């Protein structure tokens with residue numbers, strides 16, 4: 259569904275990605291793990307078009323998207339939940355969700371989709387009229403995911419959904435990611451520092467180190483890999 | 494007491510003009526984080542468009558003969574003149590954004606700011622070339638009459654200013670708070686990156702914002718010309734600066750703030766002129782600016798935005 263080939267990204271003189279290749283098959287959950295500053299967020303930013311790639315190709319659903327503007331990429335069904343969640347704190351929870359559906363014309367279907375989101379994240383329903391800025395960190399993450407789901411994506415890219423959230427809530431959020439993948443058939447590319455959890459729910463994993471993919475394998479195998487164990491799974 | 498009430502009414506009428514212009518500053522600041530210093534000149538263009546389209550409108554809708562009597566045709570004609578001017582200025586605002594500001598979108602803020610001053614100087618001078626530098630008298634596009642309530646006299650035109658301003662403010666509030674475009678505008682002004690990740694085409698929303706702000710400035714230009722029917726190509730400079738002060742007063746980026754700031758400044762100015770000295774008419778705005786920057790740099794209603802991490 260998503261193929262990244264020889265992707266290079268520079269920030270001025272700093273090269274963040276030195277030609278990486280990633281494949282995300284349709285219907286799967288693929289994870290990208292790596293230390294701070296490895297280039298994980300940069301990869302997602304390049305795919306969603308908010309950071310320009312210097313070189314390389316990104317093919318989504320058989321079509322090249324590397325040169326497209328971000329809003330067009332969303333229109334194709336590829337949605338990015340960015341690092342730090344980036345919810346609109348000045349808008350209500352409901353308005354945030356509706357902004358997720360900005361490009362959709364099938365207004366009649368919104369009700370059903372909202373129901374689904376409120377069903378998996380009941381807390382959002384209770385707080386739908388509230389200003390999104392007053393939500394807790396965990397609730398904001400739920401909102402960020404819910405908002406992305408409102409765009410009816412076929413592929414969802416999540417950047418560190420566990421960041422700064424209590425372990426119990428992280429577990430819930432990861433369960434929902436699996437649920438969305440299973441029930442709605444949404445393909446997931448998951449960036450995580452919490453390698454344990456990420457490798458548990460994914461089928462395939464990539465390990466990124468200073469802008470290069472150093473390892474890639476089935477997630478079950480990566481969990482047994484001595485190098486991964488030592489560096490990312492806490493020994 | 495009567496004098497005070499009289500001054501208050503005059504002040505609110507003037508303040509309505511400032512408020513309408515200030516909204517444009519604050520909305521553009523919201524989405525682009527820069528002060529569009531050419532905005533005051535849009536107000537001037539608005540008045541001139543009114544001047545030039547009035548004869549055409551009058552051909553289609555002949556105004557009443559006695560200007561002191563209320564007449565539906567005259568009123569309808571006046572409204573049409575205002576609407577045309579708003580549309581023309583909206584297009585002009587969108588054009589300026591497209592041709593001048595958009596190519597500079599990712600340049601340093603200061604570059605854009607200086608360019609805006611350049612656009613302003615261009616509009617003023619091109620206006621002098623096109624319309625002539627000498628003041629023109631604005632036609633009586635609305636029936637003029639004074640209404641006396643006891644010793645208090647209110648000009649019909651002032652009521653027109655109030656009613657029109659209120660209608661425009663209600664319409665603006667609806668657009669910004671209830672429509673999809675308006676919500677996108679607020680989303681974009683909070684976080685442009687997140688907005689584009691939601692599939693919002695930032696260019697479209699920014700153009701829309703310029704159009705909306707410019708239309709309000711044009712309305713202000715017409716409303717002011719109805720009350721002070723002498724217009725010239727430099728007439729936008731001072732009201733432009735004062736409306737900018739009003740926007741800062743209310744907290745730049747804050748829509749209700751711009752309205753309150755505008756009304757406050759209008760009243761303040763009339764009171765100073767009425768009770769102290771007309772000499773301070775323009776100084777008061779700058780005094781207010783210095784005051785607010787010293788004691789409440791975020792404006793009366795501005796708050797320091799904090800983002801949760």
Ligand SMILES: Nc1ncnc2c1ncn2[C@@H]1O[C@H](COP(=O)(O)OP(=O)(O)OP(=O)(O)O)[C@@H](O)[C@H]1O
Nearest residue numbers: 269272274292293294295296297298299300301451
């Ligand atoms: N806007 C930027 N300007 C300059 N350098 C940047 C910018 N964004 C990221 N970088 C650099 O690019 C490299 C990769 O950053 P990136 O954010 O992709 O890392 P990451 O793997 O997501 O890290 P983390 O786990 O901390 O989120 C880092 O060295 C970082 O300093």
Ligand SMILES: [Mg+2]
Nearest residue numbers: 298299300341
């Ligand atoms: Mg990151």
